[in-house]
Amino acid sequence: MKIQIVGMSWYRPETFAKLRAMFEDGDKLHNTYEEWFAAAEMGRKRMEAKNIKVICVDIDPDEFPKWCKENKMKLNAEARNKFSSLIAYKIATE
Template sequence: MTDRSRGAIGMAWFANESDYERMRVLLVDGETLTKPFDEWQKDAETMAKRYAKDTRARVVCVYIDPDTFPAWCRARGLVPDRAACNKFADEKAPAVAAQLDVQNDISR
């Protein structure tokens, strides 16, 4: 198994419409999430693919859990906003990528 996780770039991701709607309320700048979930998801997928192609980086989706995200922000002295979502994604990206690598190795 090669360690591709170190160069991974995290993209903040919402698992489903319910989590997306909860995050729109939870985030102090949640009003900037103006699109319905399905449109947001389609745009986010396009952006992730474009970024990966343009930078040749490995982009991984890092799910933001509305139940645990506020505590993560408090522990770091951050305001729960979209910038904090991006910091969360950046911090968790190597672990998410490593887990994906393990899953891929198991399935081979």
């Protein structure tokens, strides 16, 4: 039986505004943490209803830019998705 696992970028209320401001595509995120959280929870629950294991990966405003620089990536959705997928993979295979 295959288990599908997805890493989902996750934000904390206290860092959401800072992250949104630093992301190149931050204007495409919801305006407030509450709006983002409601949408993210709906997405997470939809995936889990399809038997997909969701690993919520915290995006830290200090560590994520360092990771992007080390991996020659911009601070955008592509980098967030890649970062979340890599962390989820590490967690799932430990």
